[in-house]
Amino acid sequence: MTDPASDTTAFEAVEVVIPSDPAEARSVQDRIELSLAASDASERDIFCIKLALEEALVNAIKHGNQLDLSKSVSISYQVLRLSFEIRITDQGPGFDPDDLPDPTAIENLERPCGRGVMLMRHYMSDVEYYPPGNSLRMRRDFKPKQA
Amino acid sequence: MSGQPRKRLEVEELGDIAVVNFLDKKILDEQNIQLIGEQLFALVDNDKKKKIVLDFSNVDYLSSAALGKIIALNNKVKKEGGKLVLCKIKEDIKEVFTITRLDKLIKIVDDQQAALQAAS
Numbered sequence: 685m686t687d688p689a690s691d692t693t694a695f696e697a698v699e700v701v702i703p704s705d706p707a708e709a710r711s712v713q714d715r716i717e718l719s720l721a722a723s724d725a726s727e728r729d730i731f732c733i734k735l736a737l738e739e740a741l742v743n744a745i746k747h748g749n750q751l752d753l754s755k756s757v758s759i760s761y762q763v764l765r766l767s768f769e770i771r772i773t774d775q776g777p778g779f780d781p782d783d784l785p786d787p788t789a790i791e792n793l794e795r796p797c798g799r800g801v802m803l804m805r806h807y808m809s810d811v812e813y814y815p816p817g818n819s820l821r822m823r824r825d826f827k828p829k830q831a
Numbered sequence: 832m833s834g835q836p837r838k839r840l841e842v843e844e845l846g847d848i849a850v851v852n853f854l855d856k857k858i859l860d861e862q863n864i865q866l867i868g869e870q871l872f873a874l875v876d877n878d879k880k881k882k883i884v885l886d887f888s889n890v891d892y893l894s895s896a897a898l899g900k901i902i903a904l905n906n907k908v909k910k911e912g913g914k915l916v917l918c919k920i921k922e923d924i925k926e927v928f929t930i931t932r933l934d935k936l937i938k939i940v941d942d943q944q945a946a947l948q949a950a951s
Contacts, residue, residue: 742896
């Protein structure tokens with residue numbers, strides 16, 4: 685018998701390929717938010733995922749694919765009862781996430797960009813990049829709701 | 832219809848201080864952020880405001896691109912010898928400023944009264 689409370693129960697598992705259009709990314713984000721609301725994700729979890737997702741998709745569309753509509757972004761995600769996981773891959777050249785200047789260093793505080801990856805790492809339980817750096821997987825674990 | 836950009840900010844003038852309220856709950860969309868940036872920068876470049884208070888009471892979400900515009904505004908105001916103060920930031924959003932250490936760069940206070948004092 686399947687345990688309905690099992691974390692392997694996917695509320696939603698989706699694979700989608702979108703053009704490098706922020707409006708298309710927005711509709712995927714809206715769909716994810718609806719699905720998260722049906723899981724055990726708290727308001728805090730949803731806040732964190734929304735922020736990280738925004739950063740990751742902007743990076744893929746704007747920095748990876750340079751807003752080139754002929755290039756696409758592949759997205760696959762799973763909303764489970766106790767976690768959310770997503771993989772996002774763009775068609776850009778990639779980058780080395782370990783070679784970014786520290787945005788919290790005094791000399792970089794006045795720089796207006798370069799905080800997205802840091803925010804993703806803060807708000808998600810795990811963020812992993814795959815060479816050449818145009819693909820990432822990130823996950824956030826939820827605390828089980830009290831019965 | 833003309834292409835007049837939609838107003839993203841509400842600006843109240845209290846003496847020589849411009850108090851800015853954001854009309855968006857989510858400062859996420861690239862296009863909105865661009866407009867917000869232009870409207871904020873116009874306060875300094877066109878309206879010659881040097882003392883600016885940003886009231887975040889309406890804001891539930893913001894991205895690093897929005898942070899970038901606030902940093903650029905801070906740089907602009909500083910260059911003019913003015914002051915930028917942020918107030919009424921919800922706890923979740925305040926955390927974004929803390930972890931990025933922007934609370935060390937930009938003055939952040941709890942309420943508008945304190946912001947007006949800090950800006951004057």
